[in-house]
Amino acid sequence: MRHVPVLMAEVLEGLNIHPGDNVIDCTLGDAGHAEAVLKKNAPDGKLLGIDTDPEALLSAKQFLYSSEDRTVFARSNFVHIIDIVKNTGFGPVNGILMDFGWSTPQFEQRGRGFSFSNEDEPLDMRYSKDSDQKTAAMILAEIEKEELIDIFATYGEEKLSKDIAEAIIEKRKEEAIETVKHLVDIVLAVYRKKLRTEKEVPWVGGLHPATKVFQALRIAVNEELDVIKRVLPDALEVLAPGGRLAVISFHSLEDRLVKHFFKSQQKQIRIITKKPVIASDEESRENPRSRSAKLRVVEKI
Numbered sequence: 001m002r003h004v005p006v007l008m009a010e011v012l013e014g015l016n017i018h019p020g021d022n023v024i025d026c027t028l029g030d031a032g033h034a035e036a037v038l039k040k041n042a043p044d045g046k047l048l049g050i051d052t053d054p055e056a057l058l059s060a061k062q063f064l065y066s067s068e069d070r071t072v073f074a075r076s077n078f079v080h081i082i083d084i085v086k087n088t089g090f091g092p093v094n095g096i097l098m099d100f101g102w103s104t105p106q107f108e109q110r111g112r113g114f115s116f117s118n119e120d121e122p123l124d125m126r127y128s129k130d131s132d133q134k135t136a137a138m139i140l141a142e143i144e145k146e147e148l149i150d151i152f153a154t155y156g157e158e159k160l161s162k163d164i165a166e167a168i169i170e171k172r173k174e175e176a177i178e179t180v181k182h183l184v185d186i187v188l189a190v191y192r193k194k195l196r197t198e199k200e201v202p203w204v205g206g207l208h209p210a211t212k213v214f215q216a217l218r219i220a221v222n223e224e225l226d227v228i229k230r231v232l233p234d235a236l237e238v239l240a241p242g243g244r245l246a247v248i249s250f251h252s253l254e255d256r257l258v259k260h261f262f263k264s265q266q267k268q269i270r271i272i273t274k275k276p277v278i279a280s281d282e283e284s285r286e287n288p289r290s291r292s293a294k295l296r297v298v299e300k301i
């Protein structure tokens, strides 16, 4: 299924795109936002679409086929935005969009191990399968207990971080934790014991007990907070005066980073969204992923 872009109208309004503007989409995905941007900046505005996932680029190229003469693609981590802009000669840059996290096909179909429902998938969790980052399985095989507790507690706000980390350390002495099912079974066993229940899945506040553990591991594997911290100043640097930067976060730690960075840059930017923009009731009903989305927009002075 094609990814449904979140906060579409709000992103377009925030970026304030005119015909002829050049826009960078740092997280191209299934190119839903990019396609809409290309309608706004027609007939001669260009789009530079960046994604680290080669499979994302392949499908984006198909979706953007009719605008291929105005589109440049870069398969890269967006932390390299300055080099990408230099190497492609793209500019002047009037708008930049970042829409963090996974796309629907990555989550559901590409065998990445992002979802606790796809039990047979390997615990990879990298956005790009051919990156030299460690997979989730590699991390689980080597990591020290305290560091694992910290990952679950910080990135997942998981209440049973310590118990789950201990169970992982015990289990890996017997066998490698390599598939989604291996990890889900460990988390379920911890929860069953803690809640003293025999239920196959002891749901916690409407969530599957493995939800937070999977989210935390994905953030750690892709060093998501670190790349956000690094890309924000570089994005402002490549933006032309009057250009806009729109950032969509899905995690409170991401949003906090973005908010603090923008506050610290008040001499060179104007904050367009005084408060983060969130999804309407209608969008939240139709697209559950939009419920945690927060959009912040600034303009370079």
Ligand SMILES: C[S@@+](CC[C@H](N)C(=O)[O-])C[C@H]1O[C@@H](n2cnc3c(N)ncnc32)[C@H](O)[C@@H]1O
Binding pocket: 003, 004, 005, 006, 026, 027, 028, 029, 030, 031, 032, 033, 034, 050, 051, 052, 053, 056, 076, 077, 078, 079, 099, 100, 101, 102, 103, 127, 227
């Ligand atoms: C939420 S999706 C974007 C969806 C897109 N806006 C759309 O309308 O279809 C996020 C995309 O960003 C990519 N991504 C995540 N982290 C990245 C990074 N550090 N560098 C480049 N791409 C990244 C993922 O591979 C994924 O395709």
